[in-house]
Amino acid sequence: MTLRTRDARGRGRTTLRGAIAALVLGAVVLPPVSAAAAEPHFVLTPSLLAYTDSTTPDTAVFYPSGGDLPVGSWRDEESTRHTSRAYVTFDIGGIYVGRLSSATLVARESRANDCAKPRTVVALPTAPFTGDNSWSSPPKTIGKEVTATAEGGDCTSWRTMWNLTTALTDALTRGDHQLTAELRVPKKYEGDVAYGRWLETNEFRFEVELKNTAPLKPTKLYNGNTETPCGPDYFARSNFSVFADMTDRDRDPGDSLTPEFEFWPLADPSATTAMTIGISSGGDGLSGVGNVPVDTLADGEYAWHARTYDQRAWSPWSDPCRFTVDRTAPGVAPTVASPEYPENPASPTGGTSVTGTFLFTAHGVPDVVGFRYGDSQWSMYNQVPADQLGGAATIRWQPRSAGEQTLYVVSVDRAGNSSPVRSYTFKVRDLTVTAWSTRQEPDPSGAGILVSMRFGTQPGNGITTVTYRVDGGAEQSVPVDAQGVAEPVLGPLKGGEHTLAYAGRSATGEVLYQAETTLYADDAPSIASDGVYPIDGSGGGVGVPGVFTVTPTVTRDATAVTWFTTQNSEHLDVSLDADGKARVTFTPTASGWTYFWFSVKYADGTSSGWRSFSVTVD
Incomplete structure (x- = not known):
């Protein structure tokens, strides 16, 4: 067999030889459009498109893209008469025959040889079109022919259709993965050029509609997160999300599920408001997500519900789920009292090892459910529930340190609103001396x-x-x-x-x-320089004497002064003068840095502590 390709109007020929694999375009599944259109669940494009020509009985002509192709008889530019049949193949794998409702082959006519003649093109299911098929060797017919219908009364139609529901049912029942249809003019008109028509090559579609069951009523309803089941005691002070499961028993092969959420005040159920929506998926399946704009709502009781749309039908509305908007914080701070640590006492009490009991009360605010507290108003992370709504709570608290301490406490209502801060100051006893x-x-x-x-x-x-x-x-x-x-x-x-x-x-x-x-x-002596060698300073020179006057700090029984330096480590004694002081003469033998030590000797043989300093010899 020889395969030929033509341009948009059949002019010119290029001979191609090859396997039938060269015919395969690849199936394209188009995504569903708006649900309002009730579009088919599948819109398939051809995986193969070819036609045969009586003038070349052993050749099938294949159109990869563009132009149109003839069905029935037609004449070329040399007025030679041809008769053609078209073959179109679709991949049907993944379609569940149990849900099949209808299947329609759709084409678009570009022209008719004679608009006065009626449309007679029929479709016949056939065996797959292969490399062995041609005009003289067509694929075997395996179903009944189907006549065309068209939209509108024009000579040519934007949608010419053939109902192939039976053919698709039979193919799926056989386990086929492809469906091939032959388009031809019936034999009694096939040789008449007036009945010939042309179909646009890029406009073939196979539209498959499936039977649909509406999604189930949403049941897993959650407020705020997927761990807080719907209940009457959900209070909100800021925007939050709500969740509802989306379940569709016949979702296979992929109906797109869309949620709808709306809420209303309990006082006026007719005043519904649609929510903005989203979708989340997790271990529990697919959930719709609605967003409640609390920051736009007045305080009060509300409810919401949800339903699911599968692009064809709505589920029933879920049961209502209630919530209460409360953006009003408790108006007064809680009260705080402690027997071990009274507030602002005259004298400190307790101790860092003494744990105190502190009583918090709601101070008359009726919807307080608990308290938060801590030793800083920026770190009140500790929490304790009230013993009843608007009630009190007792904690045990051990001060972190002694002295003045402050415990910061707020009450919290059911929506999480916090009261003003109560600063409770007490004094913790400290016995340290x-x-x-x-x-x-x-x-x-x-x-x-x-x-x-x-x-x-x-x-x-x-x-x-x-x-x-x-x-x-x-x-x-x-x-x-x-x-x-x-x-x-x-x-x-x-x-x-x-x-x-x-x-x-x-x-x-x-x-x-x-x-x-x-x-x-410290009984070390004090030292004074005569200025030649300032203490911790520089002066003098090699061979230049300088005098340091040493005065004992403890004078009773002081007898002498002992001194040495880094230049001379020998301990030298200098007696005290009549005024109780010792004069020590230093004559350096080398320039540079020198360190001195001085101590006072006493009559009992003991010595004072050492006094030291440095000088730098110029």
Whole structure:
């Protein structure tokens, strides 16, 4: 067999030889159009289009695109008469025969040889058109011929149709994946040029309408999310989404499901408003989604319902699902009270290890369902439900630290609206007593160092007295003033480290706090330069002497001063002069940086602490 291709009006010929695979265009399934048109569930385009010609009985002519093709008799430019039959194939896999309602082959006529003659083109189901078929060897007819119908009364029609419902039913029953139809003029007119017609090659369609069952009534109704089933106690203060399942028993092979949602005030069920919609899918199937514009609604009770459309029929409306719009927040803050931690007490109470009980009440707001609280008004993440609508709640709260603390509390209504913030301030008792040295100075007697101490504790915490011992000596006592401060002077103390044990006591003498620490009495001497070598400065030079005057801090029994440097590590002693001071002469042997240490010797063989500094020799 030889395959030929022609241009749009059959002029010119190019001979092609090849397998029948070259005939296959590939099926195209067009998406459904508006549901209002009740379009077929399938609109297929040809996977093969060919025609045969009596003048070339062993050749089938194939049109890949464009132009038109003849059916019946026609004459070419040389007035040679031809007689043609057209063959069109559609892929029908995926069509469920149990749902088949109708199947229509649709073509568009471009012209008729003689408009005075009636349209006589018929369609006949045939075996597949293959590479072995031609005018002289047509495919076998396997069904009855179907006459054409057309839209309108014109000579040519934009929609010429052949009802192939029986042919498609038979093909699907046989398990065929393709349906081929032959278009021809009946034999008694086939040789008459006047009855010939031309069909546009790109306008063949196979429209398949399926039987339809309306979707089921939506049942899985949710407010806000897919975990909150519909119920009468859903309150909203801002826009939210609603969900309803979409189920269609005959959805195969792919009816497109569309939801419709509307809501209304319970006081006026006729005042329905359509929602904007969407679709979501998940493990539970396909759901319609509606959006409730709460921010445009007045406070009150409302309901919504939903239904599903499969492009042909609507499901029944779902049952109504209620919700309440409440955008009005509680007008007053909740009340807060605690026996362990009263508000703004004269004296602190409790302690960081003491958990308190706090009672929250709705303060007369009838629709409060709970409370949120925290130790910052920006972090009230803790929640507790009220014991009843408009009721109260009790929490146990342990302060994070001592001193003044504030608990922030709001009440929350059924829609999640928050009341003004209640700031509940209380004072947590702190028994800690701190101790630190504020000043040290030589005892005027020269016997040691006087150390001024500051003991501090929380005012009003019950501590009235601080007792203390230095190096295990006799206990001393000092009263605490209204600011929680006691400032005794310790000493005179010998230089060096000392142990200080102290306690905070109540008015009855009970020890409420005790601790032990160390303090250092600094008895190192003071140093003055004559200016040749400024302390921590630079001056002088190699061989240039400079004098440092050393004054003992503790003068009693002081006998000499010991000193050494980084230039000379030998410890040198210098006796005290009559004024109780030692003069140390430094004559450097090298320039650069030098570090000095000085200590005072006492008659009992002990020494003071060291005083050190550096100079730079020019």
